[in-house]
Amino acid sequence: MTVCLAVPSVRLGFCLPQEGGHDDTEFRLSADTSRITRVGVREVAERAGVSIATVSRVLSNHPNVSRATHERVTAAVRELGYQPNALGQMLRRGATRIVGFSIGDISNPLFAQIALGAEATLAQHGYSLVLSNSHGEQERELTNLAMLENRRVDGLLLSVTTETDSQLLQQLARFDGPLVAIDRDIATPTASVSCVQSDHAVGMTAALEALHAQGHRRVALLAGLATLRPGRERISAANVTAKALGMKCEVLSGEFAGPDAGAIVKLLRRPKRPTALVAGNNQLIAAALDALREAGLSYPRDLSLVVCDDVPLLRFFQPTLATIRRDPYQMGTNAAQLVLERLVGPAAEARTVVLPTTFVPGDSVGPAPK
Template sequence: MKDVAQRAGVAVSSVSRVLSGNPDVSPVMRNRVMDAVAALGYEKDLIAQGMRSGATSSVGFMAVDIANPIIAAASAGAIRELRNNGYSLLISSSDGSTELDADYIRSFQLRRVEGLLLSVADEEDVRTLDALEQFTAALVFMDRAFPRNIKASAVVYDHRSGMAAAVDHLLDLGHRKLALINGAPRVRPARERANAVRQAIRRVKEATVVVRGGSYSASHGYDACKTLMGSASPPTAIIVGGNQILQGVMAALVELGLKVPDDVSLVTLDNVPLAEFISPSLACVTRDPVNMGTLGAELVLELINGGTPRTVELPTTFVRGESCAAPRG
């Protein structure tokens, strides 16, 4: 910029005014500066701008696992929305480690992001909560609960309605012994699903449900499924709380020689792309993950521009499939 000023024979402040579209510049000045800019191939330095203005035009995105298709889709939505508003996205992936979660929050803070979209690995982790309390920029939780003292917006799914519809369907088919193989109970979605299922089942007096919490992993699905199906009175229907878990469940069912839906009915989560070609087709509770990212980005921009925190709820839908049938006998 100094070079540009020198070449144009003007002061750096004038160059800055021209480049920032300040109206107090004469046409002749504008031309001289623009010529010099073109001649020297000058490019502004966003770092220096950010340093001066305090606005880095960047937002952080904290995911448990960016390779998870649901989260990847959400990030794609956020990237799009933020790009349209001149913001860049810094992404992290904690791989489920709560220490990394806390570290990342601090790291984003040091980088002076203007906002943070996050799905923490554990809502109750002290280190994470500490880091969040220190955090000063805009905060938007994605499908997570957070303590009152933290001022933040949130975008959450209405897991209850989708789950309730699934349970209703199973009850209507005649199932009375259900099981939910759930994810980590320390995050909102798993809690909501468990609560929804427990509540929906009350409609039929003699119906019962077993909830098996664990991690969002194939191994948890595998173990839980084997245990459940090997018990004295196994469930006639299983609701699977995550696409990773599903893999383990499917593997376990194959090993046990159990057929879906003949031996056990199955409801799963988040229709993954090729699932429609699995036979029998899988009944599932779906949602629009891209939307979560888009909305999250909108909320964070709102906060950055001085808006007040608010929570937005997105729907989930139950989709029937051949994997659900009346129980035997």
């Protein structure tokens, strides 16, 4: 599935106001009289009594245009309701001013926030964002990336479902444009990839330290795939911190989103169950809450609960949920900046931006049960 998130006018300066809000654009028959097309620079030039080159100069604010000519052309633009044709501009420039964003699961609020941040920043520079959703399937991801490449997107933001698949890496290596990986470790053989990463260790360490301070010594981490950076980093940080603090940390991993509620219930019904649970991504929050209900347990009385990544509804929870938080909107903003700095202006090298995670305490963490 592909969703076009926003298509701002490529040249915002000439979105002249439409009186009464309706579209005044005139239409004309093309030379072969079989098709109706929108008003183009040719019509504007005729109306203004200048050449199309002069119209182009006025539209792009070229300095060598007389004031009188400038006024005649802008008047013609206004009268005809002329809007620049993005297809023609793409053809001439050899650039589409579109950035593609390959996402595994468009329904995940985390990606929605990342996309919003990216779209806002890109729009400020006259670029649009096109989302492609792979449903977590590698095959579909390859097809989507090929489609984005065929549509000649200028750059790609990547939140892909694999970091190592050779077909994917080959496809990315062939791509002629800047690549920005969002919390993924992608090493293509030829293409240099910029990265926006979260420092998962900071938040995870703080969370385990808070649990340790409350007397917890047996912790379970519900984790997404360890083959992708977020899961891998969270597991690694949890293991390192638990070892340093003398805690036992059990990792329950599973498919793309993590272990299912059934596996979590099984863990919670053990005679010597963990006294604290960390839901290692936002999709695991529901699974963790479901499992707690199924096992007849409540937090913080029976066990403590920490969740990773914010979901808007969480703030209505009572007791409040302790959260390892990051700013996905900021991630999107940074990803867009990284792609833009290699599309606009002097050539820039690929680089990595690391954003923090923070542990926000909540009432879901209490003293470890005896």
